[in-house]
Amino acid sequence: MSVVTRFAPSPTGYLHVGGARTALYSWLLAKRHGGQFVLRVEDTDVERSTEEAKQAILDGMQWLGLNWDTGPVYQTDRFDRYKTLIQQLLDNGQAYKCFMSAEELDAIREEQKAKGEKPRYPGTWRDRTDHPEGEPFVIRFKSPQEGSVVFDDHVRGRIEFKNSELDDLIIQRTDGTPTYNFCVVVDDWDMGITHVVRGEDHINNTPRQINILQALGAPVPEYAHVSMILGDDGKKLSKRHGAVSVTQYRDDGFLPQALLNYLVRLGWSHGDQEVFSVSEMIELFSVDAIGQSASAFNTEKLIWLNQHYIKSLPASEVAAHARMHFTDLGIDLHAGPALESVIAIQADRVKTLKELAEISTYFYQDFDSFDEKAAKKHLRPVARQPLETVKEKLMALENWTPEAIQGAINDTAEELEVGMGKVGMPLRVAVTGGGNSPSLDVTLNLLSRDKVGERIDKALTFIANRENS
Template sequence: KGFAYEHEGAVWFRIPKTGTTVVEDLLLGRVKFKNSELKDLVILRSDGTPTYNFACVVDDSDMEVTHVIRGDDHLNNTPKQLLICRALGREPPKFAHLPMILGPDKTKLSKRHGAVSVLEYKKRGFLPEALINFFARLGWSHGDQEIFSREELVELFDLSGVGKSAAVFDEAKLLWINHEWLKRADLGRLARLLSEYIVQEGVASEEQVLSLGEERLARAAELLRERNRTLVDMAHAARFLFPGELPWPKEARGLLAPELAGPLLKIAKALEGCQEFTPKAVEQALRGALAELGLPLKAVAQAIRVAITGRTVSPGLFDVISLAGRELVLARLRKAAEDARKGAK
């Protein structure tokens, strides 16, 4: 009684005209607001609906919220909420106001800086643990440690480790953290996720993915996670596992010189004769063929790599050849030899 009044159909909260309202912030310390600089505020609109500052105080109190941790853009709301809380005779929660997250251009983070939805990050191939790790580290630190599991974050997080300066959203750092978590991921789980993203990205059909088998898919996941930073990158890098012509990158043009046609056919014949198609057996057959030709591996390695994967960078060459499988490898080497002879590339 006496804290509110009605005006123009709305209910207003009366701010004291004198004195100071002090916010004891767990991060910022003591923050003082002169009541004379605060204005009376509407707490119930004319249609009977409550406003934000009134509703959140009542809701937090009813829900027995003990700590309100939020961005420092809400700091100016806090003295009003404290006054409402006291007028209701309720115990206010403890407040901590965190610095804002800024975009790379040091302006307030917004949609124009990129993806803002968790589902969008999922679609782009980020792991949940990577996102949690990244966002927990925005503005908070624990020594020099960069990678944290959820369990470690629960154990180690403390407001004393939160900085007072605004943090910058650095997607390059997010990609690095995601790569670290890809390398740490359980291989069975990663293989299942890779299969989903191969289909999502239109790299291959579900039936084609299933035809690889669990063991081969796991081998692919193990190899591809070393050089790719997201599941989407891994999915596209897996394109060489499936039938179809692979587009060559611009930087690969000129690799198929006419004089490589013979060596490529010789290598294809050697690989065709492999009793096993393991990385070790592939290496022995390939090096044996090159020894007969008097050529070093580096003379043909990039041409073989691009012919089989469509990329100039890939996991180890012998691993890639073994993983792609005899049938695909022979077909692509012979096609590359034909293109080399014709000068098509």
């Protein structure tokens, strides 16, 4: 059997990390078995669905690299298909029109609650034919009343629901639009979905959907209901725990490789291995190895993974995702060294791509002022001679290489009989504007000789003004 999975988000908000993990598991299951992955946008809730949310889902999926084989399919484009099948169920006596008002149903449910009963629709219109002319109605599925629905869940094992516990589900609203549970069934059937991976909050929908599938004569897919993701305080993950949107993690400077690696481990494991490439995930992933327990989101662990990937991925891959963060700072990357070269010397020094951009601005644009604390400590009158001497030696170099640059710095310290720090720190502040940077030989090498000379002159002017004030 060819495996076909789907990710079916509702476009009523951003793509959150829980949805992204479900998408990842579905994608991996399909890829693991050489199958197909379908992206389906469940936008039947027309009032709450937005174009912005639809685009946010596509953006998040594309950023994560979870490419789909079919889609995106929008349910609102399939209303004719749903209506045809609803009419078929009506004609076959497997669905019926219900004229009970919402107020009537609410009153019945309140009465049931007061008696300690489970609130449910009592089947009032199930077999009635005295339909009032011109009155609004919903269409309900005539659920079996005998027997049970049993299915073997890949995560939770055998699950059974007695049909007597299930009431007759609304499959078409009074305005004629089909409901979520019916559209899902038809889509899974039409798209040949063999495996449904989704959140545990859908477990109660599953027996209803299986009954509808069987009424339509459609095959029943296999199910895997994954546990929710909790915050580190043990409560359901939400905005109070920090970023929960996939695109927010992108904007905060995380690599998609890090987020994917982190999400795959929130419920699935392979021994003690922590770091997985995408190809390893595909090779090793098994839906049957997903745990039943809820997983706690740990941002520190995600940051650790992000640092790992910034350091270990090819600089060109990191650069592809880092560019946007430089652009956000108004930096023209054509005005300095190749971004890959900057990444190569800065990767060990940052946790996020956003931080990488923030500490690398001096490679691409001049700074208006020196860091106050660093300048106070290192751009003092005593630094004037070391800066003048090292500038002279740097400007006289035949080859602008890290080795030659380091030689000029060493020669200056030796000539003036001072420690390396007396030369290196004033020079660092002069050319970068602050007291922190990679080693000076590689830092200066990525800046042009003329730019280094200009910035040393700026520092000497700063020192002169300080002497005269």
